[in-house]
Amino acid sequence: MPSRITLGAIEADVVFKDIRNVHLTVLPPKGRVRISAPRHMALDTVRVFALSKLAWIKAQRENMVAQEREAPREYLERESHYVWGRRYLLKLTEVNTAPSVELRHRALVLAIRPNADAVIKDAVLARWYRDQVRQRAATLVAEWSRTLGLDAPRVHVQHMKTKWGSCSPGRRSIRLNTELAKKPPGCLEYIVLHELVHLLEPTHNERFKALIRAFLPEWEARRRELNRLPVRHEDWDY
Template identity: 40%
Template sequence: MALTQLAGMEVDLVRKRMRSLRLTVYAAGRVRVSAPLHTPLAAVEEFVRARRSWIEKHQQQFAARTPAPQLLYEAGETHFYQGKVYTLALHAADRPRVELHPEARELHLYLPAEATAEQRAALLTAWYRQQLRALVPQLLAKWETVVGRQAAAWGIRQMRTRWGTCNIGARRIWLNLELIKRPLPCLEYVVVHELNHLHERLHNARFWGLMDGFMPDWRVYKAELNHVHLTPGAPPDAD
């Protein structure tokens, strides 16, 4: 994608059918601006200039993060589940399965001895998805009442740069599979955040004011998620 010089910085400028300007800071500090088709370039540049300090703050935060370790899915390796650290244990078995041992803080993987790292990863990922899928309905039932908005549908995705998304027109929310590894209040924060978009599309003063009413401690959970790399080299977007 071609870069455009705006307000003294390189920006990915994308024009599309939309009603307002949108700014995103990606991993490695890349800046992207999405703009309505006929917005004058001067107006886009002023938009970027007015948010220069915000952009630089998030670029600095991303640069300070420690890259996530490369997982090999070997015995003794540490993995997260609901905010706690578990040690991986491997067992040879014909029937693949995962067992959680909370007291010992261990995750036991049972699968054929010749299973590859990719197969071990696939087994654990499927288990993570199953656990998150079981949690979401009760959290939606709890928070839809508080927020006063109801999602028509929801799903789980492995996302590289978002903890959650909301399709406002379809009233559909998507949650990142990685949330099952974070503490439960962090998952709840993302659920509330995405439901709140059914009140307010933009991350503006009204949006955050509503968040204060729905979940007064949301900043604590947002800050915790902001220190996590979703995948090696790809922290969550600041948008």
Template identity: 40%
Template sequence: MPLITIGELTLELQHKGIKNLHINVLPPDGRVRVSAPASLSQTAIRMAVVRRLPWIRQQQAHFQAQPRQSERQMCSGETHYLWGRGYRLEVIPVEGAHSVKLQGGWIRMRVPAHYDAAKREALLLGWYRQLLRQRLPILMAKWQALLNVTPSFVGIKRMKTMWGSCKTDTSRIWINLELVKKPPECLEFIVVHELVHLLERKHNQRFITLMDTHLPNWREHREKLNKMPLAFNRWGY
């Protein structure tokens, strides 16, 4: 992706078939991405960014102030999160089949002794995915009925910059796997947010009114989600 520099600020530039310029400050480190109409000149883009510099700096400061987890080594004694609560990890070498279970306030992972950190992480992520798959359909069914909408597809994947996404032209919804680590009300907020996009594509006043009507305390959930510790950044995005 092309990079441009404005003063001390380096940002990514995407030219798209869109009508308006969009500036996004992305977690976890405040990387700046500009999406601009294909016809917009470099001069116009730079002027737009300069006008938004105070807001950009404010957003970057917000991300820098957020607590971060240390890099996970997937070894006994580490703290890992499930539904907003921290649990200590216990890695137990076994010769038989591997497994992950929540037992007595611990996440107990039984794995062959030769499993390295990457394989242990993959096993934990698979367990997380299984737990999210159990809870997500219940929330989706509840809110599809309340909002009278039906997505064509709902999937789970790890996403680097979004908690959820909705392709309104195809009614496809993705939910970020990382939400399994956050309080349950945060997952519900994202579910409602993405389903409301099937009624209103843009984040305009109608969208806000729909959120206020169906989930009046959504702002509290959003704030809680934004204040939760960020995962250690190894993606380099």
């Protein structure tokens, strides 16, 4: 069971794992704080660490509450959807073959079987968005891996509720959020580079920041853009 510590008016869950470093996460939608810590670390030590990050935690919670969220998708005719930062109007076409998705001018054309409900439409579009990220990320990962002097890692694309991406240095793999297909292309490039740099430096220390700044000087502007854009409506269990 997670332990719990108090940081002034904020409570944080602490989970002890077989890891080397402390990982602090502020989770949407309301800013729940979760800390993963090495098993050998004392709870008081974790609390001292968290208190040193209290200003950052508060800023993250404030930004999270203020960030705009998409309305739930109903998959109706002329509903707005976004692809690589551009707005498209949904156009539904009935077919008796396998479903497909296509961009035509400013329309996102979803060809779907008659009587398909919103759950099916959501699944078809989710697969299409995942393919968009996978295809574009393959090129970016190959190019940036060469630039960084890395062997290209394995890339997984999936829906992620709380992160735009993640890196597993030990497994030489990165994960990317399907939702990145809705954001401007520069946001995907920033996340790809961010995760690749973690193969050189696992933590967000000054060396990590220096590395990413050296290769993408405007990385902070891209991060601000990504965090400013509306995020997907989610149903949460807490």
